[in-house]
Amino acid sequence: MPGTHSYLALRKTVGWIGILLPFVLIAGTLILSGEDPVRKNISLYYHSEMRDVFVGALCAIALFLFFYTGYDKWDDRAGNLAGFFALGVAFFPTVREGPYDISAWIHFFSAACFFLVLSVFSLFLFTRKESSPSKRKIKRNIIYRICGYVMIVCLVSIIIFMIFLEGRDRQSDFVFWAETIALIAFGTSWLTKGGTLYPDIENGKMVKE
Numbered sequence: 001m002p003g004t005h006s007y008l009a010l011r012k013t014v015g016w017i018g019i020l021l022p023f024v025l026i027a028g029t030l031i032l033s034g035e036d037p038v039r040k041n042i043s044l045y046y047h048s049e050m051r052d053v054f055v056g057a058l059c060a061i062a063l064f065l066f067f068y069t070g071y072d073k074w075d076d077r078a079g080n081l082a083g084f085f086a087l088g089v090a091f092f093p094t095v096r097e098g099p100y101d102i103s104a105w106i107h108f109f110s111a112a113c114f115f116l117v118l119s120v121f122s123l124f125l126f127t128r129k130e131s132s133p134s135k136r137k138i139k140r141n142i143i144y145r146i147c148g149y150v151m152i153v154c155l156v157s158i159i160i161f162m163i164f165l166e167g168r169d170r171q172s173d174f175v176f177w178a179e180t181i182a183l184i185a186f187g188t189s190w191l192t193k194g195g196t197l198y199p200d201i202e203n204g205k206m207v208k209e
Contacts, residue, residue: 014187019191025054032049078117088111115186123148126192148189154181
């Protein structure tokens with residue numbers, strides 16, 4: 001059905017944006033400035049030549065999430081909430097360096113809540129049980145749960161690092177790579193939901209296992 005295919009395409013688009021964003025930012029920074037392309041965290045690309053890409057990608061994700069319609073009101077509300085937090089990340093930049101200001105705290109809170117809501121999608125909304133789930137559905141649920149737990153672990157690790165360790169090594173790119181892993185997990189979950197991994201339907205035909 002056309003509607004089904006459009007929602008699958010939307011989920012895949014969201015997934016690919018999440019996965020590719022860190023690597024596009026790295027490549028763009030390297031090409032445009034020739035400087036060390038890896039920042040301490042992804043949010044710092046707002047203060048680089050890749051600002052428009054960073055903000056544009058977050059706005060695109062937010063737009064897709066606002067238009068996302070799931071199986072019930074909880075899917076819709078979670079999508080709208082995640083979209084709202086994505087806009088918070090985009091339009092309230094963090095500081096380049098030094099103590100946090102109001103914008104930076106809003107940015108940090110929005111980013112944490114964004115990943116938290118996305119983990120809820122993976123752990124609870126995408127994995128809701130069917131009366132007779134196919135083997136592929138069971139495999140997809142495993143992927144969703146792994147992605148959800150990875151996002152939670154990355155988020156907790158970032159918070160712990162920023163509270164206890166960041167002051168000892170201000171040049172560390174730990175947060176960047178933790179955020180990158182979380183975005184890959186987010187993207188993989190949504191690609192799976194979009195029918196990229198273990199779809200029940202292939203070439204218009206139901207797959208029976």
